[in-house]
Amino acid sequence: MRAETGKGGLYHKLVVYLLFLILLLPLAGTLLYSLATSWSATMLPSGLTFKWYVALWSEPRFLAAFGQSLLVCVGALLLSVLLILPLLFVVHYHFPRLDAFMNVLILLPFAVPPVVSSVGLLQLYGSGPMAMVGTPWILIGCYFTIALPFMYRAITNNLQAINLRDLMDAAQLLGASTWQAAMLVVLPNLRKGLMVALLLSFSFLFGEFVFANLLVGTRYETLQVYLNNMRNSSGHFNSALVISYFAFVLVLTWVANRLNKDKT
Amino acid sequence: MNSSRRGRYLALLCLLPFAVFFIIFQIAPLAWVAINSLQSDSGWGLANFSKVFASKFYLQALQRSLEISFWSSLFGIVIATLGAYSLHKVDSRLRDFVTAFANMTSNFAGVPLAFAFIILLGFNGALTLLLKQMGLLGDFSIYSKTGLILVYTYFQIPLGVLLLFPAFDAVREDWRESAALLGASQWQFWRHIGLPVLAPALLGTFVILLANAWAPMPPSMPSPPATSTYCPSASPGLWQVISALTRTWPAPWPWCWWG
Numbered sequence: 001m002r003a004e005t006g007k008g009g010l011y012h013k014l015v016v017y018l019l020f021l022i023l024l025l026p027l028a029g030t031l032l033y034s035l036a037t038s039w040s041a042t043m044l045p046s047g048l049t050f051k052w053y054v055a056l057w058s059e060p061r062f063l064a065a066f067g068q069s070l071l072v073c074v075g076a077l078l079l080s081v082l083l084i085l086p087l088l089f090v091v092h093y094h095f096p097r098l099d100a101f102m103n104v105l106i107l108l109p110f111a112v113p114p115v116v117s118s119v120g121l122l123q124l125y126g127s128g129p130m131a132m133v134g135t136p137w138i139l140i141g142c143y144f145t146i147a148l149p150f151m152y153r154a155i156t157n158n159l160q161a162i163n164l165r166d167l168m169d170a171a172q173l174l175g176a177s178t179w180q181a182a183m184l185v186v187l188p189n190l191r192k193g194l195m196v197a198l199l200l201s202f203s204f205l206f207g208e209f210v211f212a213n214l215l216v217g218t219r220y221e222t223l224q225v226y227l228n229n230m231r232n233s234s235g236h237f238n239s240a241l242v243i244s245y246f247a248f249v250l251v252l253t254w255v256a257n258r259l260n261k262d263k264t
Numbered sequence: 265m266n267s268s269r270r271g272r273y274l275a276l277l278c279l280l281p282f283a284v285f286f287i288i289f290q291i292a293p294l295a296w297v298a299i300n301s302l303q304s305d306s307g308w309g310l311a312n313f314s315k316v317f318a319s320k321f322y323l324q325a326l327q328r329s330l331e332i333s334f335w336s337s338l339f340g341i342v343i344a345t346l347g348a349y350s351l352h353k354v355d356s357r358l359r360d361f362v363t364a365f366a367n368m369t370s371n372f373a374g375v376p377l378a379f380a381f382i383i384l385l386g387f388n389g390a391l392t393l394l395l396k397q398m399g400l401l402g403d404f405s406i407y408s409k410t411g412l413i414l415v416y417t418y419f420q421i422p423l424g425v426l427l428l429f430p431a432f433d434a435v436r437e438d439w440r441e442s443a444a445l446l447g448a449s450q451w452q453f454w455r456h457i458g459l460p461v462l463a464p465a466l467l468g469t470f471v472i473l474l475a476n477a478w479a480p481m482p483p484s485m486p487s488p489p490a491t492s493t494y495c496p497s498a499s500p501g502l503w504q505v506i507s508a509l510t511r512t513w514p515a516p517w518p519w520c521w522w523g
């Protein structure tokens with residue numbers, strides 16, 4: 001593709017800048033608001049300060065919610081890796097025909113919106129032998145289903161790129177057992193793809209709200225639920241919260257993009 | 265032969281943990297909802313469904329969801345199409361930067377996004393007050409249908425750009441030159457060549473945007489769906505279109521609140 005010059009080029013540049021501006025505006029506004037001492041009915045805030053960030057990052061409830069969000073997401077991703085990696089390996093190595101069936105099965109988390117699932121989950125695990133509602137465990141389980149389609153597809157693409165069967169055959173010719181070949185040869189080859197899938201999954205699990213709010217709520221407050229519960233407090237404080245959240249996710253996606261670029 | 269058979273059984277055993285978790289957290293809740301939707305005081309039947317579709321309240325909610333999904337997807341795809349095309353025409357540094365930025369903002373959804381809009385455009389939002397002072401705002405409110413469509417359109421744009429960007433590779437520059445040589449105007453080129461070539465991608469993306477907006481929102485918040493699960497680096501494959509379709513259609517949520 002080559003860049004266009006002249007009148008047409010100017011038009012395209014303008015459109016791209018405009019697009020950038022549209023995407024930037026809410027973020028920039030929130031950032032400015034979070035740094036303002038007060039800002040009402042003037043073009044620009046009357047003064048700049050970091051006090052909202054200081055207040056936010058010394059608020060124990062926020063720190064607790066942040067930590068709990070981290071725990072739930074990391075837990076869910078660990079569980080996903082533990083469940084999905086063996087699954088993928090077995091499907092692709094032993095039962096390649098199962099892949100078509102799995103591709104339909106992993107659509108379920110897409111097809112069933114969290115609100116619908118929640119109704120069933122609340123009834124089934126609200127009481128009785130498997131009472132989990134209100135604990136982080138149910139969130140970890142649900143987040144596994146959310147991450148599943150994405151992780152399954154991402155790792156499948158990776159497996160196809162590394163020629164699983166040849167790699168396994170080569171390792172076994174050299175005397176490795178199936179287990180050794182899987183752990184020592186296949187797994188290291190998947191490392192980068194797995195990291196990218198994990199980072200991106202993390203960034204959208206971190207933003208999950210419906211399950212967290214309906215199934216657990218304030219009993220184990222995650223960041224999104226905290227954000228929602230704080231909606232009536234100071235706008236500046238909330239802006240600092242939004243910007244902190246976004247900055248965190250930004251770093252994660254940036255790292256994931258970097259890894260993704262190195263890969264190719 | 266014997267050992268390979270044992271290997272297969274072992275392999276099947278490896279699938280067990282996954283199956284258990286998937287059944288507990290995905291199949292069982294769904295089955296519960298499905299079975300209970302068919303049960304009412306008068307026993308098995310479609311009584312709940314007929315109640316829902318006879319209820320003005322639910323139908324109105326359904327219609328509003330559809331309206332907001334449709335308009336936000338439409339605005340989103342128009343802006344995204346213009347943007348994605350222009351992205352192809354600027355130099356690569358600007359292009360890479362804006363694509364990366366779109367990729368990042370596509371994660372800016374859910375409660376934080378709603379907050380950003382409330383802070384800026386809510387009742388006492390900085391922009392609201394400013395625009396009111398300038399007399400530009402009229403009776404716009406973020407807590408209305410227009411407001412919701414605005415917020416939804418915002419999070420549709422990055423997704424649309426990312427999905428459409430690869431599609432414009434198909435519109436080759438030499439086609440445009442050939443068409444121009446044969447005397448076609450810009451408009452004729454797009455009307456007869458460009459848009460027909462792009463049509464499948466546009467349609468697919470539109471369906472995905474619809475699904476993206478159709479996901480349920482948390483109560484009492486003008487908030488887009490909390491998660492959008494897609495692979496930013498992938499082009500819109502059949503898989504995504506199917507997933508979008510399945511998420512769009514079997515979807516009159518209200519009935520599950522029947523209780």
